[in-house]
Amino acid sequence: MVIDAHVHISEREGCTDELLRAMDKNGIDRAVVFDGGSNENCLAQCRAHPDRLIPFGCVQLGRDPYVTVDFLARDGFRGLKLIRPTHNYNDERFWPYYGAAERFGLICLFHTGIVARGGAADKERRDDTSRMKVILLDAVCRQFPDLTVIAAHMGNPDHEEGAMMARWHPNFYFDLSGSSLLHRTHDYFRNLFWWDRPSRFSKRNAYRPFEKMVFGTDEPYDQLHEPMAEQRALLEALNQPPEIVEKVFGGTMAGLLGL
Numbered sequence: 001m002v003i004d005a006h007v008h009i010s011e012r013e014g015c016t017d018e019l020l021r022a023m024d025k026n027g028i029d030r031a032v033v034f035d036g037g038s039n040e041n042c043l044a045q046c047r048a049h050p051d052r053l054i055p056f057g058c059v060q061l062g063r064d065p066y067v068t069v070d071f072l073a074r075d076g077f078r079g080l081k082l083i084r085p086t087h088n089y090n091d092e093r094f095w096p097y098y099g100a101a102e103r104f105g106l107i108c109l110f111h112t113g114i115v116a117r118g119g120a121a122d123k124e125r126r127d128d129t130s131r132m133k134v135i136l137l138d139a140v141c142r143q144f145p146d147l148t149v150i151a152a153h154m155g156n157p158d159h160e161e162g163a164m165m166a167r168w169h170p171n172f173y174f175d176l177s178g179s180s181l182l183h184r185t186h187d188y189f190r191n192l193f194w195w196d197r198p199s200r201f202s203k204r205n206a207y208r209p210f211e212k213m214v215f216g217t218d219e220p221y222d223q224l225h226e227p228m229a230e231q232r233a234l235l236e237a238l239n240q241p242p243e244i245v246e247k248v249f250g251g252t253m254a255g256l257l258g259l
């Protein structure tokens with residue numbers, strides 16, 4: 001089963017139909033979806049296509065009340081999408097959100113690294129990439145050991161820190177959607193993932209770097225084939241066996257979601 005762990009949807013007319021067609025075309029069975037504009041729309045689309053779409057709720061750290069997480073869990077969301085926090089991701093003011101997510105078994109997909117410009121909203125929200133640095137998730141992984149953390153974009157451009165996080169934290173995963181594979185070479189990742197063997201430090205589920213990677217696209221639906229091909233090419237260049245490729249493209253995510 002192929003699972004895309006990073007898909008944006010919206011209330012735009014025909015959005016879900018376009019996504020489903022693109023998934024069919026690219027052999028993607030299921031997708032984790034989130035709608036930054038409307039959690040209600042996200043849930044409605046997922047309820048209409050429960051065999052294809054998996055709902056993640058958008059929570060604005062520092063702006064939404066903590067109880068939002070409880071409501072999202074009750075409504076059937078399987079995870080949270082987090083971006084543009086009012087403070088650093090490791091700020092103790094955010095711990096109640098993470099604690100609730102851990103309690104309800106909601107996976108937390110954090111945007112990490114450089115964030116797109118958002119026009120006038122940048123100023124209004126005081127957007128600041130430095131609050132979303134991947135290393136800020138170190139404290140979150142330690143404080144909430146039963147919380148599953150996925151760092152979208154692996155902290156781009158802080159891939160060194162992202163790779164070390166993947167090595168040390170059993171509850172830390174990453175995706176390589178975005179521009180990481182456009183500006184970093186396969187050899188660069190080969191060097192980052194030098195730890196592809198068990199050691200006395202490695203965790204049971206963490207001695208193979210690509211067991212911590214989940215496939216995600218985060219692109220317009222007519223371009224899903226591009227990140228898919230880039231990520232496949234990386235795994236091939238680094239001689240990953242078929243069972244690891246299968247895990248990246250869905251097996252690991254299916255396990256995390258209990259599918």
Ligand SMILES: [Zn+2]
Nearest residue numbers: 006008152218
């Ligand atoms: Zn995204």
